[in-house]
Amino acid sequence: MDIKTYLADKRAKVDEALKRYMPGPHGHAGKLIEAMNYSLFAGGKRLRPILCISGAEAVGGDAEKVLPAACALEMIHTYSLIHDDLPAMDNDDLRRGKPTSHKTFGEAIAILAGDGLLTEAFAILARLELSGTGAADVIKKIIGLIATASGWQGMVGGQAMDILSEGKDIDSSIMGYIHSHKTGALITASVTSGAILGGCSQEHLNDITIYGQKIGLAFQIADDILDIEGNAEEMGKGTGGDSKKGKNTFPSVYGLNESKKILSESIDYAIEALGRFDTRADPLRHIARYISERKK
Amino acid sequence: MDIKTYLADKRAKVDEALKRYMPGPHGHAGKLIEAMNYSLFAGGKRLRPILCISGAEAVGGDAEKVLPAACALEMIHTYSLIHDDLPAMDNDDLRRGKPTSHKTFGEAIAILAGDGLLTEAFAILARLELSGTGAADVIKKIIGLIATASGWQGMVGGQAMDILSEGKDIDSSIMGYIHSHKTGALITASVTSGAILGGCSQEHLNDITIYGQKIGLAFQIADDILDIEGNAEEMGKGTGGDSKKGKNTFPSVYGLNESKKILSESIDYAIEALGRFDTRADPLRHIARYISERKK
Numbered sequence: 001m002d003i004k005t006y007l008a009d010k011r012a013k014v015d016e017a018l019k020r021y022m023p024g025p026h027g028h029a030g031k032l033i034e035a036m037n038y039s040l041f042a043g044g045k046r047l048r049p050i051l052c053i054s055g056a057e058a059v060g061g062d063a064e065k066v067l068p069a070a071c072a073l074e075m076i077h078t079y080s081l082i083h084d085d086l087p088a089m090d091n092d093d094l095r096r097g098k099p100t101s102h103k104t105f106g107e108a109i110a111i112l113a114g115d116g117l118l119t120e121a122f123a124i125l126a127r128l129e130l131s132g133t134g135a136a137d138v139i140k141k142i143i144g145l146i147a148t149a150s151g152w153q154g155m156v157g158g159q160a161m162d163i164l165s166e167g168k169d170i171d172s173s174i175m176g177y178i179h180s181h182k183t184g185a186l187i188t189a190s191v192t193s194g195a196i197l198g199g200c201s202q203e204h205l206n207d208i209t210i211y212g213q214k215i216g217l218a219f220q221i222a223d224d225i226l227d228i229e230g231n232a233e234e235m236g237k238g239t240g241g242d243s244k245k246g247k248n249t250f251p252s253v254y255g256l257n258e259s260k261k262i263l264s265e266s267i268d269y270a271i272e273a274l275g276r277f278d279t280r281a282d283p284l285r286h287i288a289r290y291i292s293e294r295k296k
Numbered sequence: 297m298d299i300k301t302y303l304a305d306k307r308a309k310v311d312e313a314l315k316r317y318m319p320g321p322h323g324h325a326g327k328l329i330e331a332m333n334y335s336l337f338a339g340g341k342r343l344r345p346i347l348c349i350s351g352a353e354a355v356g357g358d359a360e361k362v363l364p365a366a367c368a369l370e371m372i373h374t375y376s377l378i379h380d381d382l383p384a385m386d387n388d389d390l391r392r393g394k395p396t397s398h399k400t401f402g403e404a405i406a407i408l409a410g411d412g413l414l415t416e417a418f419a420i421l422a423r424l425e426l427s428g429t430g431a432a433d434v435i436k437k438i439i440g441l442i443a444t445a446s447g448w449q450g451m452v453g454g455q456a457m458d459i460l461s462e463g464k465d466i467d468s469s470i471m472g473y474i475h476s477h478k479t480g481a482l483i484t485a486s487v488t489s490g491a492i493l494g495g496c497s498q499e500h501l502n503d504i505t506i507y508g509q510k511i512g513l514a515f516q517i518a519d520d521i522l523d524i525e526g527n528a529e530e531m532g533k534g535t536g537g538d539s540k541k542g543k544n545t546f547p548s549v550y551g552l553n554e555s556k557k558i559l560s561e562s563i564d565y566a567i568e569a570l571g572r573f574d575t576r577a578d579p580l581r582h583i584a585r586y587i588s589e590r591k592k
Contacts, residue, residue, distance in 0.1 A: 028473045029453035031460055036448065083411060088403035107384030108459045111407065112452050115379060115414065119447035122418045126440030136432030143439060144422030151415035152332065156408050157325035163404045164327055177324045 003286035007050060010063075014049040015041070017067045018074060021124055035105045035113035036120075039078050043096045047219075048073040048186060051287065052194035055208060058274075058281035061198020068128045069142060069197060072121035073190045076150050079117035080159070080186075082110055089163060090245065122147070130197070142193045149189035158182030167246035175253045183223075184216030191215075191284070207273050211284060214270035218291050221263040224249035226294075228256065267292045299582035303346060306359075310345040311337070313363045314370060317420055331401045331409035332416075335374050339392045343515075344369040344482060347583065348490035351504060354570075354577035357494020364424045365438060365493060368417035369486045372446050375413035376455070376482075378406055385459060386541065418443070426493070438489045445485035454478025463542035471549045479519075480512030487511075487580070503569050507580060510566035514587050517559040520545035522590075524552065563588045 018040060025034040049070030056066045085092040085100040086107065093103055102110035125146065128139045148154060158181025165174060191212040195205055227242045228251055242249045250259040270288045274281045314336060321330040345366030352362045381388040381396040382403060389399055398406035421442065424435045444450060454477025461470060487508040491501055523538045524547055538545045546555040566584045570577045 028457050028470065028477075029448050032448055032453055032456035079411075083407055086404075086407065088407060108382075109456060111379055111382065111384060112456045112459070115375075115410075116448040116452045116456075118411065118414060119443050119452060123440055123443035123447055126436050126443060134432075136430075136436050140422050140432050140435055144419055147415050147419035147422060151419055152325050152328055152412040156412045156415060157328055160328035160405060160408045160412075161324050163408070174324065181324075 001282055001286065003283070003290055006283055006286070007045075007290070010050045010053055011046045013053075013063070013067070014046045014070055014074065018071050021068070021071050022120075031105070031109060032112055032116055035101055035109050036116050038104060039082050039095075039101050039113060040075065040117065042098055044074065044078065046074060047287075048077050048190040051187065051190040051212075051215075051284075052197075054281075054283040054287060055191035055194030055200075056198030057194075058208070058277055058284050059195050059198040059200040059204055060280060061194070061200075065130060066194050066197045068124050069146075069193055070190075072124045073146065073186065073193070075117040075121040075124070076146070076155075077186060079114040079121075080150075080155055082114040082117070084159065086110060089159075118150075128197075138196060142196060145193055145196070146189050149185040154181055154185030154189075155183075158185065162247070165248055168248075170248050170253070172253055175248055175250070178248070179217060179220040179250075180213065183220040184213055187216035187219060188212030204276065207276055208284075210273040211270045211288070214266045214273065215288050215291055218263050218266040218270065218288070221250045221259055221266070222291055222294060224251055225256070225259060225263070263292055297578055297582065299579070299586055302579055302582070303341075303586070306346045306349055307342045309349075309359070309363070310342045310366055310370065314367050317364070317367050318416075327401070327405060328408055328412055331397060331405050332412050334400060335378050335391075335397050335409060336371065336413065338394055340370065340374065342370060343583075344373050344486040347483065347486040347508075347511075347580075348493075350577075350579040350583060351487040351490030351496075352494030353490075354504070354573055354580050355491050355494040355496040355500060356576060357490070357496075361426060362490050362493045364420050365442075365489055366486075368420045368442065369482065369489070371413040371417040371420070372442070372451075373482060375410040375417075376446075376451060378410040378413070380455065382406060385455075414446075424493075434492060438492060441489055441492070442485050445481040450477055450481030450485075451479075454481065458543070461544055464544075466544050466549070468549055471544055471546070474544070475513060475516040475546075476509065479516040480509055483512035483515060484508030500572065503572055504580075506569040507566045507584070510562045510569065511584050511587055514559050514562040514566065514584070517546045517555055517562070518587055518590060520547055521552070521555060521559070559588055 022037055022040060023033060052066055052070040052073055053063045057063055081095060082101045084090050085095055086102055092100055094100065101113055122143065125143050130138060158178050161174065162178045162182055188209060192205060192209055195208045224242065254262065267288050271285050274285060318333055318336060319329060348362055348366040348369055349359045353359055377391060378397045380386050381391055382398055388396055390396065397409055418439065421439050426434060454474050458474045458478055484505060488501060488505055491504045520538065550558065563584050567581050570580060
C-alpha cells in the first residue's frame with residue numbers, strides 16, 4: 001500500500017466530515033464559529049482522526065461509522081493547540097504557517113474558541129449512532145475514554161506539568177509523564193476508540209493500546225527532534241523554540257542520539273504489538289513508520 | 297417546606313459527592329488538581345446541581361442517581377467562572393470573596409484548571425449508571441443536551457457575544473441572546489437533565505424547559521440588579537463592576553424599574569409552567585421565588 005495516498009484520502013474524508021459537523025459563521029455566534037473554524041481548518045495533518053479510522057478498519061470496522069468520533073478527536077486536539085499557543089502558555093505567534101488564534105481574534109475569543117471546540121467534541125460524540133444491542137453502552141464507554149485521556153488524568157495534566165517544569169531540570173520520570181500525558185494519551189485514545197467502535201475484542205484492544213502508547217511516544221520524540229533539525233519553512237513555525245523557552249524535551253534530557261534510538265525502538269515496539277492483526281492493520285503499521293520519518 | 301433548609305441539605309449532599317468525584321492533589325497533576333478543587337470548593341451556592349436534583353425529584357426520580365450529573369453541571373459552571381475571570385475576559389481579582397484562580401495559580405494553570413473541569417464533567421457523565429433498558433441511551437441524550445447547552449450554541453456563544461459587545465450599545469435582541477445563552481442555557485439544561493434522568497414524560501419536559509428558561513432569565517436579571525444594589529461584603533466581590541466595564545446589563549438596557557418588573561414576571565411565568573406538576577415540584581417553585589429574593 002502507498003501510505004501517502006492512504007493518508008491523503010483519509011484526510012480528505014475527515015475534512016469533509018468536519019465541514020459537515022461545523023456550521024459556517026452565522027448569527028450572534030458568528031465570530032466565535034469563525035475562530036473555531038479558523039483553527040480547525042488550518043491545515044492539520046488529521047493524525048488523530050486517521051488513527052481512529054485505521055483503528056476501526058484494523059478490526060474490520062466501518063470507517064464511515066467512526067467519522068463523528070474521528071472529528072471529535074480532531075476538535076479536542078485543535079482546542080489544545082489554541083490554548084497551548086496562548087500568551088500565558090507557550091506564547092506562540094505562528095502555527096502551521098498562520099498567525100495563531102489569539103493573534104487573529106484576540107485572547108478572549110481564542111480561549112472561547114478552544115472551549116467551544118472541546119465542548120462540541122462531546123456534543124458530536126453524544127450524537128454517534130451505532131446499530132445493535134449495547135450500542136449506546138459502547139458510545140458511553142468511548143466518551144469516558146476520550147474524556148479521561150483529555151483531562152487532568154491525561155492531556156491537561158501533561159500540559160500543566162510541562163508549564164510548571166519550564167526552565168527547571170527534570171528527571172526522566174517527569175519527562176516521561178509529561179509526554180505520555182500531553183501527547184500520548186489522546187493519540188492512544190484515538191486508535192483505541194476507533195478499535196472499540198469497530199468491534200475490537202479485549203485481547204486485540206490490549207495490543208492496540210500498546211501500539212497507541214508507543215506511537216504517541218514516538219510522535220513526541222520526533223516532534224522534539226524536528227524542533228532542532230527541522231526546516232522552519234516546512235514546519236510552518238519557528239524551530240528551536242523549545243530550547244529558547246527552557247522546555248524540557250527528549251533531546252535536552254537524553255541527548256539527540258539517544259532520543260533517535262528511543263524513537264526507532266518505539267516504532268519497532270508499536271509494530272510488534274500488532275503481531276496478532278492481519279493485513280487490515282497495515283495502515284497502522286505504515287503510520288508508525290511515517291511518524292518517525294515525517295519532516296513536519 | 298422551608299426552602300433554606302432544603303437548599304442547605306442538598307448543597308451538603310452535592311459538596312459531599314463532589315469530594316468523592318474529585319481526588320485530592322497527588323502525583324504529577326497535583327498542582328492542577330489543587331487549582332481545580334480551589335475553585336470547585338470556593339463556596340458556590342450549587343444552584344445548578346440542586347436544580348438537577350429537584351428536577352429529578354419533581355417527576356418522582358431518585359436524587360442519589362442524578363448526583364453524578366449534578367456534579368458534572370457544577371464543574372462546567374465552575375470552569376466557566378474561572379475562564380470568565382481571566383485577564384483577557386472580565387479581569388476579575390475576586391470571586392466569592394477569594395482571589396480568583398489566575399490570581400492564585402497564575403494564568404496558565406487557571407486556564408488548564410478550567411479545561412480540566414470541563415473535561416472531567418464529561419468523564420463523570422459517561423460513568424453515570426442507570427438501571428433498565430435504554431439506560432445508556434438516556435445518558436447519551438443527557439451528555440448531548442449538556443454539551444450543546446455549554447458550547448457555541450449555548451454558554452460559550454453567549455460569553456463570546458458578551459465580550460464582543462462590551463462598551464457598545466446593543467439592542468434588546470442581542471441582550472436577550474447574551475443572557476439566554478451565557479447563563480440561561482446551562483440553568484435550563486440543569487433542570488431538564490435532572491427531569492430526563494428522573495424519567496420525565498415529553499409533556500412534562502416541555503413544561504420544565506419553560507420553567508428553566510424563565511428562572512435562567514430571572515437569575516441573570518437578579519444578578520445584574522445585585523451588581524447595582526448589592527452589598528459588596530455579602531456578595532464576596534466588588535459591586536458596580538458591570539457598569540465600570542461597559543457591560544450591557546438588563547438595567548443598562550431596560551432601566552432598573554423595568555428590569556425588576558421583568559424579573560418578577562419571569563418568576564411568575566416559571567411557576568405557572570409547573571401547573572401540571574404535583575407537590576413534588578414544590579422545591580422548584582420555591583427555588584424560583586428564592587432566585588428573585590437572593591441577596592448574593
